[in-house]
Amino acid sequence: MTTSEALLPGTRRALLHRIATAQSEGRAPSLVAAVQREGRIAWSGSRSCVEGHAPDDDTQFRIGSITKTFTAVLVLRLRDEGLLHLDDPLEKHLPGTGVGHVTARQLLGHSAGLGAETPAPWWERTPGSTRPDLAAVLGDEPLMHPPGHRHHYSNPGYTLLGSLVERVRGDAWAEVLRREILDPLGMDRTTASAQAPHAGGWAVHPWADVMLPEPAEDLGLMAPAGQLWSTTSDLLRFASFLARGDERVLRATSVEEMRTPVAPPEAGDWAGNYGLGLQVVQREGRTLLGHSGSLPGFLAALWISVEDDVAAVVLANATSGPLAGAVAADLVQIVADAEPRIPEPWRPLPEVDEELLALTGPWYWGTSIHTLKLLADRGFELQPLRGTGRGARFRACPDGTWTGLSGYYAGETLRVVRSADGTVDHLDLGSFVFTRTPYEPRAAVPGGVDEGGWRGLVT
Incomplete structure (x- = not known):
């Protein structure tokens, strides 16, 4: 050798x-x-x-x-x-x-x-x-x-x-x-x-x-x-x-x-x-x-x-x-x-898919904030933004979904759910709904979102 x-x-x-x-x-x-x-x-x-x-x-x-x-x-x-x-x-x-x-x-x-x-x-x-x-x-x-x-x-x-x-x-x-x-x-x-x-x-x-x-x-x-x-x-x-x-x-x-x-x-x-x-x-x-x-x-x-x-x-x-x-x-x-390992130099992705790039950033599961990061080979990484929680890496599948590779979501399917007009409504991860804002009123959140919206102290 x-x-x-x-x-x-x-x-x-x-x-x-x-x-x-x-x-x-x-x-x-x-x-x-x-x-x-x-x-x-x-x-x-x-x-x-x-x-x-x-x-x-x-x-x-x-x-x-x-x-x-x-x-x-x-x-x-x-x-x-x-x-x-x-x-x-x-x-x-x-x-x-x-x-x-x-x-x-x-x-x-x-x-x-x-x-x-x-x-x-x-x-x-x-x-x-x-x-x-x-x-x-x-x-x-x-x-x-x-x-x-x-x-x-x-x-x-x-x-x-x-x-x-x-x-x-x-x-x-x-x-x-x-x-x-x-x-x-x-x-x-x-x-x-x-x-x-x-x-x-x-x-x-x-x-x-x-x-x-x-x-x-x-x-x-x-x-x-x-x-x-x-x-x-x-x-x-x-x-x-x-x-x-x-x-x-x-x-x-x-x-x-x-x-x-x-x-x-x-x-x-x-x-x-x-x-x-x-x-x-x-x-x-x-x-x-x-x-x-x-x-x-x-x-x-x-x-x-x-x-x-x-x-x-x-x-x-x-x-x-x-x-x-x-x-x-x-x-x-x-x-x-x-003699710790010297990291490889950071390099940008070889190509950019604008549709996937638009999915990155903050997503909310209920009131818990997560971030979605785009990886090489059209993969994603989902991680909680604060504290500990459920995160995973996801591999892209030919049918347009992603499969979890680790942790709680290993083997689970991540899907992009779109509205009738083609815009992104929410992410579905093993039936969990992730929205762009906490309990987004326009999204198809199971159970619906109270019409009164968020409120202060109830007396």
Whole structure:
């Protein structure tokens, strides 16, 4: 990847100090990290207990559950191609699972009610051949909760999604992944099995500074939940895609849909939400999206702040120790706070539609004043003028209406209602009437407007 303008010396030292502290206090055999700004690598660094053998941005580590985000992209591609709907029952496309009433949307957001893990033995440390079919992955009682009622993280759920991809595509999950995501994004160092140079996985004794090698098993059917190996350089390519979309893989609107929370977190577990294959967390007033990952011998984290256009990856080869997610979030914060994003220059719209321009300015919902602002591509933004209230951005539709994109009005329709003479009478937003003056007498306000008009104190 291309390297961006260098960070300031103080920022670089703060980044190095953070990962050095993480590797030392977390007692990781090695730790590698990188930061991306405005789509380009701005900094990378590593620490290792072996002098002269620190990993670099081309060294593979196992990334665990970050794999789930890749699987989610494959499912969204199927949806965008019209091959399935996210709310279809699983049975429609993958029959015989025993949980055919759950949906792809529920599986993507971990709200299908499935168990967190497979039946014994411990799936991360046993060959995938010990679970030769979905029945062995799900067990006799796969549902822990009613589908759609709560967030409950499920590794077997992503096995079902991987099998769904295979059934619809007619090809192996790993091959579909390579063809549809890795090759288009140039991620040639992300693979289903380790490719040199790669780190070995280690367990560090909790009460002594000694290490034990961890096995690196092929996960078989569980691969879509955590199989992949990758590098900091490749994962930052993926971060750029998650921030902007890429028409070769998934359009920007579908990526944005992935980033939208669909279920609250498990109570008391972590401060955040889960979208469609993406974790979404709030930290120090900043929204971070991405995913963490772990398998025996490895820890990983990828976080992106879209608003700051900064992403960070942290990879370590230890079963436990360094808090990869916290470290990656700190790296984003260090760069975003020390060197804030320079805004793009203001530019006027490329063209002016006088009819739309005439709709801008103040509008009243009852007595509450709002402003309507014209955006690019014939869109609008509606915001309350004073205090807090319901606001949203709206996308223009071919039929002359607008669809809400956010907040209370997401999915709602904004219409311009005209009088018999063609002049604008009012705006209709999901049946709410917005007029140019409060309860404008000439407008078609439901219930009518009192003929006596506004008045002072009644005695």
